[in-house]
Amino acid sequence: MNQSIKKLFLISAALISMSAYAQKNDAILNTAQVQQAIARGAIIWDVRDEKSFLEGHIPGAINIGEVGSVLRDPNKEDYIATEKIQKIFNDAGLSINRDIVVYGARGNPYAYFGLYTIQYFGGKQAQIYHDGFDGWKSAGLPIQKERQTSAPVSVTLVPQAQLVVSNEEMVKLAQSKTIQILDVRTPDEYSGKDVRAIRGGHIPNSVNIPFEDNWQDPATAIKLSKKQLTDNSGMSLKNEADLKKLYANLDPDKETVVYCQSGVRAAETAVVLKNLGFKKVKVYDSSWLGWGNNLKAPVADESFLNVGALNAKLSAMQNKINQLEEALKAKSN
Numbered sequence: 397m398n399q400s401i402k403k404l405f406l407i408s409a410a411l412i413s414m415s416a417y418a419q420k421n422d423a424i425l426n427t428a429q430v431q432q433a434i435a436r437g438a439i440i441w442d443v444r445d446e447k448s449f450l451e452g453h454i455p456g457a458i459n460i461g462e463v464g465s466v467l468r469d470p471n472k473e474d475y476i477a478t479e480k481i482q483k484i485f486n487d488a489g490l491s492i493n494r495d496i497v498v499y500g501a502r503g504n505p506y507a508y509f510g511l512y513t514i515q516y517f518g519g520k521q522a523q524i525y526h527d528g529f530d531g532w533k534s535a536g537l538p539i540q541k542e543r544q545t546s547a548p549v550s551v552t553l554v555p556q557a558q559l560v561v562s563n564e565e566m567v568k569l570a571q572s573k574t575i576q577i578l579d580v581r582t583p584d585e586y587s588g589k590d591v592r593a594i595r596g597g598h599i600p601n602s603v604n605i606p607f608e609d610n611w612q613d614p615a616t617a618i619k620l621s622k623k624q625l626t627d628n629s630g631m632s633l634k635n636e637a638d639l640k641k642l643y644a645n646l647d648p649d650k651e652t653v654v655y656c657q658s659g660v661r662a663a664e665t666a667v668v669l670k671n672l673g674f675k676k677v678k679v680y681d682s683s684w685l686g687w688g689n690n691l692k693a694p695v696a697d698e699s700f701l702n703v704g705a706l707n708a709k710l711s712a713m714q715n716k717i718n719q720l721e722e723a724l725k726a727k728s729n
Contacts, residue, residue: 434454439458455538458546460490466484486549497523503628511663562681566653566680577655578669583604593688595691596700616630652669652676
């Protein structure tokens, strides 16, 4: 093979490789890929609360506060008005038309909710840094504490209804049995033991794979709360082979609807499934809040919220708080 033909062959192979990579369209980045994104001028969006952001963040990152609190109605947990979100994004210089990398704490599903938000409002170049600020810090990379302002932008947000499933659509889809439904809540939520709406239980025929099972150690959060661990490295994603085993009983060619309590945890699993090659993945946006509170929707393992018992517990808790406040007041006097 002469040098010209060999060179042409190598170029062709490289182009094919690049094309295959582009078609795979990985949305989940590692630390090196985030550095590459920064070098090419990508917007870095930190979705954590302002206090955490000011204690240290990836240099140049944008922050609008804790994404779940800022962009959602506190009661319904649905998005606030699109025009309000548009103003927040534009004022912060967060252009959804740009290359964007979203991050939070390692494994935090609200980072995926941020990615989902960008995509829902029309962004097509957003990716996520799963290991987030914890991964960046553990790599010994530079950290910034002061807020860096970005020039405002003027971008119109257009909701992409085709990316989500509404309450009405979910009822029809569940009845048709033409889809696979994935419930990513805890086993107690799924079984109706942990009731977080008017009713507990799950959508009939749904499969329960908690979103934490995507992590190398699904029990990391529990272990941290019990002080059995000193870091959250166990929240890093499993490798691709283990993730494929986790979802081996699902058909990647079949339409898949993912839900949780309000769509946040579902957003993480939806991205993981897409990265594994699942072709038709949607998030049921209202999730269990929408389904469990709709008394006409069928529920498997149905249980009901005992409002009287809940009020009694809240009253007892308030009495304890009052007693503690009185004791502290007496000591200070």
